[in-house]
Amino acid sequence: SVSEAFLKELPKCEHHLHLEGTLEPDLLFPLAARNNVTLPANFPKSVAELNATYNSFANLQDFLNYYYIGTNVLITEQDFHDLAWAYFTKVSSQGLVHAEVFYDPQSHTERGISLETVTKGFTRACKRAERELGITSRLIMCLLRHTEPSACLELVKAAAPLIKDGTIQGLGLDSAEKPFPPELFTECYNEAKSLNPDLQLTAHAGEEGPAQYVSNALDLLHVTRIDHGINSVQDPELLQRLARERILLTVCPLSNVKLQVVKAVKELPLQQLLDNDVPFSLNSDDPAYFGGYILDNYLQVARDFPHWDYSTWAKIASNAVQGSWIDDKRKQDI
Numbered sequence: 001s002v003s004e005a006f007l008k009e010l011p012k013c014e015h016h017l018h019l020e021g022t023l024e025p026d027l028l029f030p031l032a033a034r035n036n037v038t039l040p041a042n043f044p045k046s047v048a049e050l051n052a053t054y055n056s057f058a059n060l061q062d063f064l065n066y067y068y069i070g071t072n073v074l075i076t077e078q079d080f081h082d083l084a085w086a087y088f089t090k091v092s093s094q095g096l097v098h099a100e101v102f103y104d105p106q107s108h109t110e111r112g113i114s115l116e117t118v119t120k121g122f123t124r125a126c127k128r129a130e131r132e133l134g135i136t137s138r139l140i141m142c143l144l145r146h147t148e149p150s151a152c153l154e155l156v157k158a159a160a161p162l163i164k165d166g167t168i169q170g171l172g173l174d175s176a177e178k179p180f181p182p183e184l185f186t187e188c189y190n191e192a193k194s195l196n197p198d199l200q201l202t203a204h205a206g207e208e209g210p211a212q213y214v215s216n217a218l219d220l221l222h223v224t225r226i227d228h229g230i231n232s233v234q235d236p237e238l239l240q241r242l243a244r245e246r247i248l249l250t251v252c253p254l255s256n257v258k259l260q261v262v263k264a265v266k267e268l269p270l271q272q273l274l275d276n277d278v279p280f281s282l283n284s285d286d287p288a289y290f291g292g293y294i295l296d297n298y299l300q301v302a303r304d305f306p307h308w309d310y311s312t313w314a315k316i317a318s319n320a321v322q323g324s325w326i327d328d329k330r331k332q333d334i
């Protein structure tokens with residue numbers, strides 16, 4: 001087993017982090033008050049009550065119901081900046097050097113908050129993180145798969161200027177996985193990629209959904225990365241393909257336990273991925289909801305896979321760097 005100090009110092013990259021999922025309960029209530037946002041009558045009334053609620057999600061949908069209520073307290077550009085900045089300052093002390101972060105524009109535009117307001121706030125925090133903390137980042141816009149594909153296509157079209165000018169550097173697909181398979185969004189992905197060939201593509205697949213969703217995301221959306229992807233182990237041929245094509249799986253250990261995808265981190269097929277040479281990174285998903293940021297995820301995996309030595313951890317960290325959407329110079333520097 002390796003030391004906590006080693007894991008803390010290990011240069012880490014985050015590839016699966018929903019910025020809206022960094023909204024801590026102790027920021028949610030003050031923001032609701034400041035912005036005059038009325039929370040639902042049956043919503044927990046205190047930070048303690050909310051934390052207790054967050055400790056017992058039944059599944060992905062149960063979590064998402066709270067997550068979307070939480071997003072409603074974010075209103076101004078400053079709110080979005082402050083949220084992301086709080087995240088960057090927190091993980092700066094956990095050895096994080098690079099973050100590729102998701103956001104869900106539709107959860108804001110449907111409330112009358114403009115795409116520009118949200119994107120400007122988050123982008124300002126990303127630039128500040130590079131300047132003041134040395135953390136590089138990429139901004140990934142996600143489509144909400146529980147909404148109509150036509151609504152997602154509208155978002156892509158509205159985001160065209162931001163995709164063309166590189167403000168948005170990646171496209172993702174999130175929210176309730178089943179019964180919304182990747183192929184519903186083929187046109188959205190094609191359209192987005194046609195706006196800027198440098199746009200990077202990823203999609204949530206194989207968290208609650210089957211290995212077939214992973215294959216379809218690769219074949220039909222042409223993604224080069226898979227978020228979660230752990231159900232890929234149901235299909236040995238898919239595992240070989242992931243290894244051959246160097247498709248990174250962005251695994252989220254604490255999330256998988258909190259959403260009852262697995263009973264414990266030690267049940268995750270991480271050894272199987274290593275044995276098959278499938279690259280994966282360890283990530284926090286929605287840290288304010290799942291009880292841990294990037295280092296907490298590394299530490300829990302180390303506790304549940306105590307036989308992994310320094311070279312195994314160096315391999316995991318190196319795969320995370322290699323799978324990042326950064327140029328070779330930045331990879332070297334990390």
Ligand code: ES4
Pocket residue numbers: 018021060067174175176177204207255285286
């Ligand atoms: C998410 Cl864990 C997870 N899965 C799918 N969509 C999401 N949005 C925020 N967290």
Ligand code: ZN
Pocket residue numbers: 016018174204227285
């Ligand atoms: Zn996610």
